[in-house]
Amino acid sequence: ERGLQWLLIQATNCYGNGYDKLPLDQRAAHAREHLPAMLAAAQDPLCDAAQWWMRGENPWQLLACCMEVAAAVRSGNPAAYESRLPVHQDGSCNGLQHYAALARDAKGAAAVNLVPSGAPQDVYSAVRALVEEWVVRDAGAGRSEAAKLLARNGGTVDRKLVKQTVMTSVYGVTLVGARGQISNRLFERGWSNEAEVFQVASYLARLTLASVGTVFANAKGVMDWLAKYAATATQDGAPVTWRSPLGFPIVQPYYQDARTTVRTGLQAFALLDTTATAICKRSQRTAFPPNYVHSLDSAHMMMTAMACSQENITFAGVHDSFWTHAASVDRMGELLRAEFVALHSRPLLPQLVQQLAGSAPHLART
Template identity: 50%
Template structure:
């Protein structure tokens, strides 16, 4: 055990934990076997199993994996343990660990007395007061010395689902594909029984496009950018604090004041609580970074690796490895690059410059393509300095919104520009093309909404339209009209005058983004209140609340005007979901790629399990659906199933065209030299997706599934020509 190794505890003081666990599991296995076949003798079975095990070992050494799989498949008569059995075995293993693992301080901490040998883990019951009364919780407490040792490194972490060094198995069924030996499921159902059954019943032919898309994403080969990882390691070793890396040191707790003044004591306690909260957050962030860096260091010398993908219940694709992947933070994206390099070519060099502006941000990413390329050309000295002396030079790259991605781009761009033939320079860097408020793009296409389409770049323009600035401008117009009226007639007049100088894209951005997810008035009010509080614009708490109420109402009005079709479709989807949920049925539909989706929201019941440690209370799904959750979640879930379909359609087409492709929901990645071709494909697939009668098919599906229910009529739609998307340069950019 690692704890015993760290602190060099004498072996005589420790019971052999692994032996105890092995004996316990063998005893459990024999007991289960006897319960299944009480009349059979166990000795012949054990000899047969021993012979079979030897045969499997020989085949494994000869790398005859197919024969091994066939043997295991035909001789594995065991069934998965149920939740009760897993919990009981898990608790017993924890109990064995507590009985076995001991700790003692380092030798230099011994005083005159004998060494303090104590259990490394202790089980205690704690009482917590709640509004409904007191509740008791079981807690496994870790000795401070053990915890301190664990915090120094991430090496104790077990990460079974690592990136693969060989291409993942192609998906052929619900639980067949991806990893060679680890359990792999095509969807993360999280115990949702109906969703799992729907997938198992679905014909294989119907799911073939989904299989192809996941296979495409899993076949993309990645590698670690060693130069960027080296910079990150240096920053982390020196204490973090740069490029959004958390400080590796905690904030010291404030000293207790030498006073009896209750006000000062309360103030001190408030500061202590804030510092503890901040330190707790830092600890979580440090653990996250350590995990990511541990994987990066392990994979850095590999020629390449692969990320098997599966789906969430809505049909969005995710890498199965959870830590270092391209869906992660700027740290992850800066470290990762395509294993295959491709020459930049004429267009690729230009896209590399545009990509630099995109990851630099700060408003530069809102310029035209020409303006973004010019930004890179105007900062050549900074680019070269960042690539050559990332930490010793001017550190220009640290000013970027995505600093590590900016650094990786500077390195690739400087290499190309210094080459006698920039177009032939090999590039491994993924170039991103992102949708413009993608959820609203899908709503605008569904509703054939001209005004909404123009706001989210479904139509061509000289520069990208910024939907957040557009909404902010409309909010400002409304407030100016209100501010011009008589204050005696309307209290909002004073609020409008107070807020006119505060309205900008940042104030409304979060509300506009979450409008796709059905943000409520209360949600919008709280979002805007936080933005105003950050600016310290209004000191009085009551006035701040009133101003936030007014600003939220005005923002939602502006959204309703600009995206009228989107609001009507969202309302229609919610009404349909309510009709179904009132019959105690979950909302279910089939995506355009044939994936069956069942919303998992059901009421939870309590289930008690008596274990060797204590009685555990677990939650289980009941037969009753959550009506409100089914209704409010359906519009965003449905749109997410559409954006997932668009991404998978694009992935399949890119693979057929010979492109490397990676997708992060509404962000599509490929080599710089292939961006133009990917842009053409993704626009074609978007038009192809929405030329189908999606809402009509959905309503028809509802009516066939629930013939006795009455559903509202389809919302009215506009006359926007979808084929305009094909000519829009900033649809994805």
């Protein structure tokens, strides 16, 4: 009976523009307000009354949703209508959800919607607010990068400036990578002086990464511990290996390039030896925290898929976005939460230590 409600929520999620951050009932209400436009779009997407879908952040998905809602409404009995449109349930910065759970970080968990809340929390906005506070402080102290940023950005630091860096921080983005991400956002806004962009982006990248470390202090500790443990695990020259919570064996395939340069009178070219066995310790270390979290993420998806299969619920997934039909969303939501709790109720980090010690015996002495 709540299937139509979820189709309306899906429509608002596709529309975006800030409305997708509202509580669920308000998202459904927003779509109901535009129901005439949705019905018109289903009949003639290009008519004047149907322009609403074109203003959405994901217009083609929104148009598909308009057509499905219209079909359900015009069936005369929406509760009995057999919808085939997938409805998405997306994680809130999923990597940070796993880190917060591993660290038992209550503050971080609240920021990524792992605890009940009247309205959805937005981790990107939380980081943005802290970054803006620091930028305003620095501008008041006479720091030129902060003053330039505020002057060119309407006196604020907006969410889009920091979102990509926050999203990728959990997957090991470096300061150089973060600077490049923020540089791209500045160029998109008309900044043209490359030296100025480099200066401001470097400054903002440092603040953004520091803000993530502040908001998720305990989770950052787990991330750092994983990197240090990987560095210790590779001292014997073997790659980091472990098993996912479902028993899937994982080996990090990062090895040093063995290249031979051949120079001729016309050119030089490199021959790559693909049989090289010496590991790249730096890559082994930096890649392990995000890869370990990916292994937890994939385990959670498989656990949810198996739970849905046992109840004959159609399931599909893309990374941290789980899909099912509108009539099954409520039950899938219960299952994915139950499986996340079941996953993190295990002693995951102690089990990981045992696995790493098994493949690298010297770890047992550390």
